Amino acid sequence: MANLKEVRNRITSVSSTQQITSAMKMVSAAKLRRAQDAIVQMRPYASKLKEILENLSASLDSSEGVYSKQREVKNVLIIAITSNRGLCGGFNANVIKAAGKLAREDYKGSKVTVLGIGKKAHDFFRKTEYGIVGSELPHRLHELFDNLTFAQVAPVAEKIMKVFADGMFDRIDLVYNQFKNAAVQITTVEQFLPVQVPVKEKNAKSYDYFFEPSKEFIVADLIPRSLKTQLFKAMLDSHAAEHGARMTSMHKATDNAGSLIKELKLMYNKARQAAITNEILEIVGGAEALNG
Numbered sequence: 001m002a003n004l005k006e007v008r009n010r011i012t013s014v015s016s017t018q019q020i021t022s023a024m025k026m027v028s029a030a031k032l033r034r035a036q037d038a039i040v041q042m043r044p045y046a047s048k049l050k051e052i053l054e055n056l057s058a059s060l061d062s063s064e065g066v067y068s069k070q071r072e073v074k075n076v077l078i079i080a081i082t083s084n085r086g087l088c089g090g091f092n093a094n095v096i097k098a099a100g101k102l103a104r105e106d107y108k109g110s111k112v113t114v115l116g117i118g119k120k121a122h123d124f125f126r127k128t129e130y131g132i133v134g135s136e137l138p139h140r141l142h143e144l145f146d147n148l149t150f151a152q153v154a155p156v157a158e159k160i161m162k163v164f165a166d167g168m169f170d171r172i173d174l175v176y177n178q179f180k181n182a183a184v185q186i187t188t189v190e191q192f193l194p195v196q197v198p199v200k201e202k203n204a205k206s207y208d209y210f211f212e213p214s215k216e217f218i219v220a221d222l223i224p225r226s227l228k229t230q231l232f233k234a235m236l237d238s239h240a241a242e243h244g245a246r247m248t249s250m251h252k253a254t255d256n257a258g259s260l261i262k263e264l265k266l267m268y269n270k271a272r273q274a275a276i277t278n279e280i281l282e283i284v285g286g287a288e289a290l291n292g
């Protein structure tokens with residue numbers, strides 16, 4: 001059994017850790033509320049805009065929309081959205097694992113590049129064969145989370161759209177954690193480019209649309225705006241999911257620290273009682289020796 005000083009030091013250490021995890025839980029809970037409000041307000045707009053975009057793409061010829069062109073998949077860009085910090089359970093590991101599986105299995109035989117938004121994904125993939133080569137793609141994307149606004153994300157989306165339009169990549173996918181609630185994050189793989197055309201149901205009616213303004217104007221204005229919104233929504237989802245995952249992890253860590261402190265205090269009391277019993281035995285033994 002450990003001596004009393006070792007147990008006391010360990011109780012002090014675990015208590016300090018418990019205070020830290022409890023504080024981190026409260027900070028994440030406060031940030032989660034703001035991040036959750038942002039994504040809840042964004043989702044209806046982004047969903048409707050994506051629906052309009054898909055319906056518009058269904059009526060376009062491949063020559064009319066540069067972002068709708070379906071090409072043979074030889075070069076693939078995977079955008080993995082993670083956090084800049086850890087201590088959030090399997091949040092980052094799930095995205096990294098999903099992006100790696102996508103590259104190895106789904107796009108086997110194609111040249112895959114992974115663009116990491118967030119330090120965890122960037123640090124992991126830059127050491128692999130999927131690291132970024134060249135300067136056409138944006139860099140230092142972890143700084144987006146310092147001030148996550150549409151104005152900050154839009155230029156990044158424009159660069160990604162440009163490399164697709166220039167033919168550097170034939171397909172671009174997003175991999176991120178979708179926010180459901182504080183305890184549940186859904187790892188999502190979403191096609192970013194080319195723009196998906198909705199699958200027509202069998203025996204479904206077809207309609208001929210009249211566009212106002214012209215179809216060309218809508219292609220030039222609505223599609224880029226929708227793609228920027230799609231990337232921004234994915235980052236808002238990931239941002240909210242990160243704080244939910246960290247809050248849950250820190251809550252569990254705080255509870256585990258409390259349970260460990262109880263066990264250590266019980267161990268301390270047992271060691272203390274054993275020490276007292278030994279001292280009493282020594283005193284009794286000495287007294288018996290004197291009496292003898």
